[in-house]
Amino acid sequence: MSFTFRDRIGLTIFGSSHGETVGAVLDGIPAGFKVDQSRIAIWMDRRAPGRSSLTTQRKEEDSVQILSGLQDGVTDGGAITLLITNKDSIKKHYDEIKNNPRPGHGDLSLFLKYGPYRNYSGGGFLSGRMTAPLVASGSLAMQILETIGVRITSYIDSMGTIYMEDHSFYDENEVYQYQSRMPNPDLDARAVKLIRDLQASGDSIGATVRTVATNIPEGMGEPFFDSVESIISHLVFSIPGVKGIEFGSGFSLSSMNGSDANDPFIISDGKFHTHDNKNGGVLGGITYGDPIAFRAVMKPTSSIRGDQKTVNLETMEPSKISIVGRHDPCIAIRAVPVFSCVTALALLDLYLRRQSGYKGNFEKDPSYGKNERD
Numbered sequence: 001m002s003f004t005f006r007d008r009i010g011l012t013i014f015g016s017s018h019g020e021t022v023g024a025v026l027d028g029i030p031a032g033f034k035v036d037q038s039r040i041a042i043w044m045d046r047r048a049p050g051r052s053s054l055t056t057q058r059k060e061e062d063s064v065q066i067l068s069g070l071q072d073g074v075t076d077g078g079a080i081t082l083l084i085t086n087k088d089s090i091k092k093h094y095d096e097i098k099n100n101p102r103p104g105h106g107d108l109s110l111f112l113k114y115g116p117y118r119n120y121s122g123g124g125f126l127s128g129r130m131t132a133p134l135v136a137s138g139s140l141a142m143q144i145l146e147t148i149g150v151r152i153t154s155y156i157d158s159m160g161t162i163y164m165e166d167h168s169f170y171d172e173n174e175v176y177q178y179q180s181r182m183p184n185p186d187l188d189a190r191a192v193k194l195i196r197d198l199q200a201s202g203d204s205i206g207a208t209v210r211t212v213a214t215n216i217p218e219g220m221g222e223p224f225f226d227s228v229e230s231i232i233s234h235l236v237f238s239i240p241g242v243k244g245i246e247f248g249s250g251f252s253l254s255s256m257n258g259s260d261a262n263d264p265f266i267i268s269d270g271k272f273h274t275h276d277n278k279n280g281g282v283l284g285g286i287t288y289g290d291p292i293a294f295r296a297v298m299k300p301t302s303s304i305r306g307d308q309k310t311v312n313l314e315t316m317e318p319s320k321i322s323i324v325g326r327h328d329p330c331i332a333i334r335a336v337p338v339f340s341c342v343t344a345l346a347l348l349d350l351y352l353r354r355q356s357g358y359k360g361n362f363e364k365d366p367s368y369g370k371n372e373r374d
């Protein structure tokens with residue numbers, strides 16, 4: 001059993017949906033970085049339930065206590081313990097799922113792995129509630145990355161049959177001005193109407209979330225096993241409901257000829273770039289300076305109203321379940337800040353490992369990239 005990601009940084013998350021707390025222990029963070037707790041609070045508020053009529057109405061303050069790892073607000077080099085209290089849990093809403101697993105949810109998998117003593121209320125530790133410590137720790141990682149100029153933003157670029165065609169880099173504050181997290185007024189209005197209709201019918205909808213990280217240092221990542229794509233994907237798949245990911249042009253590359261897929265190199269402001277960034281800022285598993293761009297798909301929320309067919313775990317006979325409680329009609333809306341924060345954790349880890357690479361990536365020789373005659 002593992003709730004830990006570990007390389008240059010280590011992250012362990014703990015707790016459950018309807019337990020007393022959720023939290024994280026983040027280690028490997030260098031000493032001497034001043035933490036702005038108000039920035040953590042901003043990101044927590046973006047993810048928190050009950051902040052919008054489009055999302056679950058569970059009410060959680062989601063304030064973060066930092067119990068260790070800081071000295072006068074500055075990282076001391078030790079493990080940083082982040083604690084978040086659950087204040088609005090209603091376990092009785094989940095009595096029926098103890099023996100009747102919800103279709104599309106992890107209830108059955110949880111039973112098969114942990115047996116009758118599993119933590120099943122609200123999905124236990126398979127719940128989206130566990131993304132709260134991901135945001136708490138990731139928002140701290142993001143602050144460190146911002147000191148070297150890295151900027152990360154995520155937004156919904158499709159929901160149902162509603163698609164964005166403009167894939168520009170959006171400022172993070174702009175994204176959160178839109179209820180659906182689709183930064184386009186017309187598409188946002190359509191998405192809001194779609195969600196209202198789903199709330200009325202008790203159904204849910206899937207979506208895709210696009211993430212873009214700019215001002216990326218060159219030379220991060222390893223050619224095999226620990227490529228940039230591998231590390232980001234490793235953490236992205238810790239977000240409940242994620243079922244697929246693509247970098248750059250992704251799966252559409254399968255329909256291209258090499259003459260179309262090959263992306264010409266260019267020099268801009270003395271740095272290497274490609275014409276269209278079809279590889280999402282990564283070649284050979286390693287960054288070369290273009291923005292890292294990827295897109296992930298989230299399935300529809302599995303907890304929906306109405307009778308659904310399942311199997312009773314005690315009788316092993318067919319049964320039905322009707323789900324009550326408070327659920328998101330589109331879980332991707334609250335997942336948008338989670339994508340930004342887990343990306344920050346991945347990039348900080350990669351940045352700290354990067355020191356085993358070419359020294360020129362850190363302290364560029366003035367002659368780097370120039371001809372001898374220059």
